[in-house]
Amino acid sequence: MGAPQDEALLDELIRRRLDEILPQRIEQKLAELKASKTPSMTIIATKGTLDWAYPPFILASTAAALGWEVSMFFTFYGLGLLRKDISDLKVSPLGNPGMPMKMPFGPEWFKGINWNIPNAVQAVVPGFETMATTLMKQTIHNKGVAGIPELRAACIEGGVNLIGCQMTVDLFGFTRDDFIPEVKDYVGAATFLPMARDADVSLFI
Numbered sequence: 643m644g645a646p647q648d649e650a651l652l653d654e655l656i657r658r659r660l661d662e663i664l665p666q667r668i669e670q671k672l673a674e675l676k677a678s679k680t681p682s683m684t685i686i687a688t689k690g691t692l693d694w695a696y697p698p699f700i701l702a703s704t705a706a707a708l709g710w711e712v713s714m715f716f717t718f719y720g721l722g723l724l725r726k727d728i729s730d731l732k733v734s735p736l737g738n739p740g741m742p743m744k745m746p747f748g749p750e751w752f753k754g755i756n757w758n759i760p761n762a763v764q765a766v767v768p769g770f771e772t773m774a775t776t777l778m779k780q781t782i783h784n785k786g787v788a789g790i791p792e793l794r795a796a797c798i799e800g801g802v803n804l805i806g807c808q809m810t811v812d813l814f815g816f817t818r819d820d821f822i823p824e825v826k827d828y829v830g831a832a833t834f835l836p837m838a839r840d841a842d843v844s845l846f847i
Contacts, residue, residue, distance in 0.1 A: 706800025
């Protein structure tokens with residue numbers, strides 16, 4: 643009778659000890675795996691204006707500089723950001739109430755004024771979009787902010803995967819020769835969505 647009781651007691655002691663040790667070891671192992679995993683991010687870029695080109699390229703180049711794995715999917719008007727020549731990107735202030743117009747020249751008090759131009763004025767003044775683009779580019783230059791070509795080059799240098807939407811290429815009548823050679827691939831949504839699903843961070847811009 644003593645032997646079975648001793649074995650039962652021993653089994654109970656072992657079980658209790660395992661209950662104490664295993665959770666700690668599992669948590670430690672999970673923490674090690676999390677620390678060793680390379681973060682990943684996917685970005686869907688859908689807009690092709692000068693102001694909307696900044697967020698995806700800034701986020702992608704910054705993440706790449708931090709050592710993240712980054713993939714950018716350019717679709718619809720965002721596909722234009724992969725063209726060889728992007729010097730003609732423009733700001734579209736019409737219908738953009740969140741965009742204050744500040745002058746990049748003159749005294750500080752003058753440059754600090756928000757010029758909230760009514761849409762009705764923007765729509766009828768010839769060349770207003772061109773003027774707004776010129777002012778925006780001058781402000782970018784004055785503040786020492788990198789241009790879109792420089793940010794795109796930083797993404798390429800950092801190993802960001804630039805992916806074009808094949809449906810958009812076909813829809814707008816582009817050919818692959820229209821785009822920079824660094825574009826990794828041209829795929830559809832069905833190919834990109836699993837990448838977004840598995841990423842740690844996924845953004846739609």
